[in-house]
Amino acid sequence: MGVDCHHTESAQPGLEGAALASAVAAAQSKCERTRERLTPPRRRVLELLLEADGPMKAYDLIAAYGQDGEPAKPPTVYRALEFLERLGFAHRIESLNAYVPCRMEGTSHRAAFLICECCGTAEEFEPDFSPQFAAAEAAGYAVRTVTLEARGLCPACKVEA
Amino acid sequence: MGVDCHHTESAQPGLEGAALASAVAAAQSKCERTRERLTPPRRRVLELLLEADGPMKAYDLIAAYGQDGEPAKPPTVYRALEFLERLGFAHRIESLNAYVPCRMEGTSHRAAFLICECCGTAEEFEPDFSPQFAAAEAAGYAVRTVTLEARGLCPACKVEA
């Protein structure tokens, strides 16, 4: 990453097996409750995000899309990502041009990340945006979504540095 | 913008004449104090940002660069933007792929924006990141920079909607 360190990219586990299946099933049933459709491309992209050890770039998803090594076409993945974001199953990390599955409950259009500039992991945390909401309201804005991205070093990389 | 409204792009004044000259001069002297060099391309890009009525895309800057209509080469502008961001004279708005001059004092690597999805303006406000810093520290992170982008409707567009 931006800074000068070099680790075996680590942290952020990445689901597999039963845990993965259960996470996908949860998304599935959540969709059913709102009459949304978790179609094959959407499900596939969600799987890839959940399996990953860290943020995935769109073109990583495109390359990894086919179980047989066949890449997807870009619109396939971008449309799936749009859906997953809309439903709150994934977030885009703007400063990385990358995507992560949502680790928090709920569909609130708010997200906050701690991004390690060394190992590249992005940890989602529960955002408390009260001061910023207060500022926005004071300015007369009607806020719809908020994202916050904090960059620095995660505990592991901080030690090594 | 994203939402379905259509205004004569407004708000955010954009400096000209004496105000512009004075803002550039302020940057100039700030550079001198830290032995940084506000070279012609850097100064030119800063001017363009200050003159603009809203966030500028990189390729807008490239197109507008030459006083004679000659565009710049992309690296010229991207390098200038990198410098201006480093010195705190400009911010990149990640969710817009666009740039604005810094409206706040100081070089703190923190920025917060209220972005109107209707008219496209981006208002910088003084961020109070205390709850997020607390969360980051609790998680053991060493935060270096923070940016926040809130999207919604500005007072003017809220009324019309």
Next chain:
DNA sequence: AGCCAATGCGTTATGAAATAACATAACCTG
């Protein structure tokens, strides 16, 4: 002054990220 390391610039080319546009297919729902 003359040297030299560091920094910045000009230029060409390419890479990475995202979307436009249009045709086809699957799905509800009445």
Next chain:
DNA sequence: CAGGTTATGTTATTTCATAACGCATTGGCT
């Protein structure tokens, strides 16, 4: 089962950003 709506497949293109290289300028140092 007809017809609107939603989703997908496909081709092409646009938009955004950086790599790599050589030259110019700067600012310290002897």
